[in-house]
Amino acid sequence: MKxxxxxxxxxxxxxxLWIVVSIGFPVLSxxxxxxxxxxxxxxxxxxxxxLGGVMVAFWGNVLWSMASQFNWDKQEGLFEIxxxxxxxxxxxxxxxxxxxxxxxxxxxxxxTAIGWVLFHPAVAASWGAVAITFALTLASLYALGMTLSxxxxxxxxxAESMNEVLQEPVSMVSGxxxxxxxxxxPFPFALQIVxxxxxxxxxxxxxxxxxxxxxxxxxxxxxxxxxxxxAVAFLAIAAFSLKALEMKGRRDGTISVRIx
Amino acid sequence: MTRESTRSVExxxxxxxxxSKSGPVVALDGVSLDVGEGEIFGVLGPNGAGKTTMIRILxxxxxxxxxxxxxxxxxxxxxxxxxxxxxxxASGAEKAGYDFISAKRNLWFFSQLYGMPxxxxxxxxxxxxxxxxxxxxxxxxxxxxxxxxxxxxTIARAFINDPKVVFLDEPTIxxxxxxxxxxxxxxxxxxxxxxxxxxxxxxxxxxxxxxCDRVAIIDKGKIIxxxxxxxxxxxxxxPALVMEVSPPPKDLEMLRLVAGVKGFTSSADDERELSTIQxxxxxxxxxxxxxxxxxxxxxxxxxxxxxxxxxxxxFVALVGSGFxxxxxxxxx
Numbered sequence: 001m002k003x004x005x006x007x008x009x010x011x012x013x014x015x016x017l018w019i020v021v022s023i024g025f026p027v028l029s030x031x032x033x034x035x036x037x038x039x040x041x042x043x044x045x046x047x048x049x050x051l052g053g054v055m056v057a058f059w060g061n062v063l064w065s066m067a068s069q070f071n072w073d074k075q076e077g078l079f080e081i082x083x084x085x086x087x088x089x090x091x092x093x094x095x096x097x098x099x100x101x102x103x104x105x106x107x108x109x110x111x112t113a114i115g116w117v118l119f120h121p122a123v124a125a126s127w128g129a130v131a132i133t134f135a136l137t138l139a140s141l142y143a144l145g146m147t148l149s150x151x152x153x154x155x156x157x158x159a160e161s162m163n164e165v166l167q168e169p170v171s172m173v174s175g176x177x178x179x180x181x182x183x184x185x186p187f188p189f190a191l192q193i194v195x196x197x198x199x200x201x202x203x204x205x206x207x208x209x210x211x212x213x214x215x216x217x218x219x220x221x222x223x224x225x226x227x228x229x230x231a232v233a234f235l236a237i238a239a240f241s242l243k244a245l246e247m248k249g250r251r252d253g254t255i256s257v258r259i260x
Numbered sequence: 261m262t263r264e265s266t267r268s269v270e271x272x273x274x275x276x277x278x279x280s281k282s283g284p285v286v287a288l289d290g291v292s293l294d295v296g297e298g299e300i301f302g303v304l305g306p307n308g309a310g311k312t313t314m315i316r317i318l319x320x321x322x323x324x325x326x327x328x329x330x331x332x333x334x335x336x337x338x339x340x341x342x343x344x345x346x347x348x349x350a351s352g353a354e355k356a357g358y359d360f361i362s363a364k365r366n367l368w369f370f371s372q373l374y375g376m377p378x379x380x381x382x383x384x385x386x387x388x389x390x391x392x393x394x395x396x397x398x399x400x401x402x403x404x405x406x407x408x409x410x411x412x413x414t415i416a417r418a419f420i421n422d423p424k425v426v427f428l429d430e431p432t433i434x435x436x437x438x439x440x441x442x443x444x445x446x447x448x449x450x451x452x453x454x455x456x457x458x459x460x461x462x463x464x465x466x467x468x469x470x471x472c473d474r475v476a477i478i479d480k481g482k483i484i485x486x487x488x489x490x491x492x493x494x495x496x497x498x499p500a501l502v503m504e505v506s507p508p509p510k511d512l513e514m515l516r517l518v519a520g521v522k523g524f525t526s527s528a529d530d531e532r533e534l535s536t537i538q539x540x541x542x543x544x545x546x547x548x549x550x551x552x553x554x555x556x557x558x559x560x561x562x563x564x565x566x567x568x569x570x571x572x573x574x575f576v577a578l579v580g581s582g583f584x585x586x587x588x589x590x591x592x
Contacts, residue, residue, distance in 0.1 A: 003372030007358055007365070014360035014401065077354030081417075084319045085373035086344045250323040250340075253278050 001095035008065070008099025023107045026057040030111050033177045034119050045178060047122060047212050050115030051204070052177035057107040058141060059171065059200060061100045063163050066145030069096060071152040071160055074255075079153075083246060090239040093149060097142035122212070129210040129220060136227040137203030143234030144199055150241040156256050174200040181205055181217035192217065199230045268332055268425050268457035269295035269318060275326030276313050276481075287313040289481035290327065295474075297424075298455040300447060302472035304462060304571060306583040310481040311461035315427045318459065319349045332424050345374070347425045350418035352411065352433035359403035363394065363413045366402055367420055374421035381420070388416040392446055408439035415443055419450060425457045426450075432467060444471045463583055465571040477575055484578045493569045500573045501539045501547040503564040505554055508535035514553045515539060520546025525572070525582035534562060540569070540577040 013019065030053020037045040070093075073079040082092055115121060152159045172180070173195040179185050181192040181201055195201045196217065206223035208214040216223065249255040276288040288310045295301040303311045316322040318329055320340040328335065334342040350356065357366040364385060371381035389395045392412045397405055405413065411431070418426050428447075432440035448471050450456045462468060468475050469489045476486040485492055508528045515521050520542040528535050539550045547566070554561055576582050 003369050007361060007369050010361040010365055011358055018360075077351065077356055078358075080321060080349075080354075081356060081370065082373065083321060084344055084347065084349055085370075085421075086341060086375070087373040250321065253322055 001091045001098070004092045004095030005099035005102070008096055009103050012099075012103035022057065022060070022104070023110055025060070026053045026107055026111050027114060029053060029056060029177075030115060031118075034115060038119060043119075044122065044212075046115070046119045048179065048208060048214075049177050050112060050119070050121055051207055051211060053111040053115065054108040055137075055200070055204060055207070056171060056176050057104050057111065058101070058138060059176070060167075061104045062141050062145035063148075063167060065100050066093075066096060066142060067148035067152055068160050068163060070149045071156060074153060074156075083249070089242045089246070090146075090235075093146045093238065093242075097145065100145075101138055101142065124213040125211045130207070133203070133206040133210045133220070133224060133227075136224055136231065137199065137207060139231040140199035140203065140227045140234065143231045143238065146238035147234045147241065150238055150245055153242075153245055153255055170198060170200065174198045175204045176200070179205070179208060179214065183215050185217075196226075199227060199234075202226050202230075266297040267294050268297050268299070269293075269301070269459060270330045271314070271318070271327070272329070273327035274314065274317065274324050274329055276310075276317060276322065277325045286481050288317070288324070291478070291481070291483055292327075293476055293483065293486065295425075295457055295459060297457055298451050299473045300451045300458045300460060300471050302460045302462060302468040302475035303478055304465070304468050304475050304575070305478035306463055309478045311463075311478055312429055313481075314478075315349065315429050315459065315461045319347055319427045320344055346423060347427065348418045348421055348423040349427040349429070350414050350431060351428075352414075352430040352435075354414060355410070356414045356417060357402035357410065360401055362399050362401055363405060363409075364389075364398040366413065367398075367416055370417045371420045376421060384420055384422065385416070388419055391449070392416055393442060408435055411435055411439065412443065415446065419456075423456065425459065427459050427461075429461045430464070431460065431462075432464065440467070447471055468571055475571070477571070477578065479575075479579050485574065489571060492571060492574045495574065500567055500569055501541055501550060501564065502567055503537050503539070503551065503554065504562040505535045505537055505559045506562050507533055507559065509537075509554075509557065509559055512537065514557045515550055518546060518549040518553050521550055523576035523579070523581060525576055538573065538576075540573045 012022070030049055033049035033052065034046045037043065037049055070079060073082070082089060173187070173191070174180060180187055181196055182205060185192055187195070202223045205217045206220055206227065209216040209220045209223070245255045271291055271293045274288050274291040277284045277286050291310070291314060303314060305311050313322065317324050318331055318336055320336050320343050323337055328337070330336065331343045332346045336343050357363070367385045368378070368381050371384065376384070385398070389398055392415060394409060394412045394416060397409050402410065402413070415431060418428065432443055435443070444467065447458055451458050460467070460472065472489060474486065474488050475492065476483045477492070478484070512524055512526060515524050522540040522542060524537055524539045526535050526537040539547070541547045541550060551561055551564060572582060
């Protein structure tokens with residue numbers, strides 16, 4: 001687990017261009033939204049935009065470096081090396097997650113620092129709750145990434161293209177830059193219920209509550225409970241489905257399934 | 261049957277079928293063999309013969325549909341976790357490394373999949389790199405390594421965990437002669453000095469002749485001959501006949517009619533308007549018969565000579581055609 005975490009960190013910081021891209025995109029999107037809110041006099045939303053910049057970095061990492069990674073590993077022949085070793089595939093995924101989280105922290109810090117220096121967003125934080133919320137949000141997000149990684153192994157590139165399709169819509173409905181659930185949401189209640197099944201939605205709702213004392217969709221503790229359940233459930237699904245996939249591979253000679 | 265007292269690999273009646281749209285495809289059809297400790301065992305055959313399927317079953321990536329196989333006494337079907345602790349594998353086709361980290365860090369990472377203490381892993385990386393001539397390139401990022409050095413790193417990875425048995429699938433494919441030779445020297449030394457068992461799937465005859473203690477020739481999922489390379493070649497009894505013929509014949513059916521001709525392969529040289537035909541014969545009389553048949557068909561035999569039999573000719577003698585022709589038959 002530790003070794004895979006280190007590989008992720010070495011890879012993230014081993015390519016200067018990737019560092020620029022992984023920091024640049026969240027910084028720019030956060031700045032753009034912050035400036036928009038500032039210019040229309042919605043100063044109380046600037047904090048949401050800065051928080052969104054932080055979380056979009058983690059969300060991108062979950063999609064492109066967690067969900068897709070095993071599929072890329074399979075194409076390169078690395079997945080077979082994992083399978084023929086005594087190492088646990090779930091432990092490798094957990095290591096990948098830890099490396100991804102630690103490797104994304106500098107981006108999160110830079111986005112926060114720039115947002116803070118330029119806009120001084122009003123914060124009314126309960127820091128203990130923020131820490132717990134942040135940890136549970138990341139746990140559920142990365143556990144979702146583990147589940148997606150097994151899905152992407154099954155459907156290969158066809159499923160990976162879902163990343164492209166879903167990234168922006170999920171970013172929008174999960175409320176990365178504005179509250180998508182609760183009293184401040186522009187969405188109908190039914191849609192709010194549906195999008196609450198995405199851990200990012202509840203995580204953002206909980207983070208806004210704990211950082212800015214913003215009104216939430218449900219109470220902070222309900223958010224945290226749901227995030228904890230999601231983290232455990234996604235982790236269990238990932239472990240089970242990866243084991244099942246390994247057996248399918250041994251039985252059928254392939255783990256891929258064609259959609260068409 | 262094995263020359264060694266301890267068996268590392270035991271395969272008995274191994275079968276594997278794959279489903280396909282046109283019905284079941286038999287990749288392995290009742291293969292049995294034993295490989296002894298410290299032996300380099302070659303599995304030789306054309307593409308599609310079943311070599312890779314066998315390696316994948318033995319390395320726990322695939323389940324057999326019949327028969328049984330054990331590696332170091334552990335059943336590959338029911339005890340894959342135990343098998344995985346004592347084996348490693350590599351393929352010449354794999355990339356097997358993360359591009360943006362160094363070769364050394366890649367090797368260290370792969371050692372950790374086997375739970376090796378870091379200090380031991382570092383020592384092993386140093387030893388393997390020195391033996392494989394990789395030391396100068398250890399700190400280079402994986403993407404910056406040439407194909408040859410990347411393959412050396414892949415071979416180092418396959419030995420990183422001090423495995424008892426190593427499965428290699430075409431380990432020198434696409435490599436230059438010097439790199440391929442240095443990898444073969446390394447494999448030879450790992451087997452003889454460290455008692456490691458190496459099972460090598462390949463269609464490279466020269467590789468098998470150079471390093472394998474024993475070889476099984478496999479065709480259409482069945483072992484058609486097994487023994488030391490020398491034993492197999494001796495079975496032919498007579499050397500092969502090579503003839504250069506002009507103009508290149510459209511077909512070689514006339515040779516099939518000659519008594520004592522076991523098989524043949526040919527290659528055309530369009531520039532010289534010549535065909536080089538290798539004929540596997542049972543006797544000198546069959547050689548003369550083949551030359552006469554060629555002349556009688558209106559072709560000029562520009563030159564002819566006898567040469568020592570190779571493993572390809574053993575294969576030709578057994579199935580009547582060469583690897584290339586067999587691959588075309590299987591593919592069609």
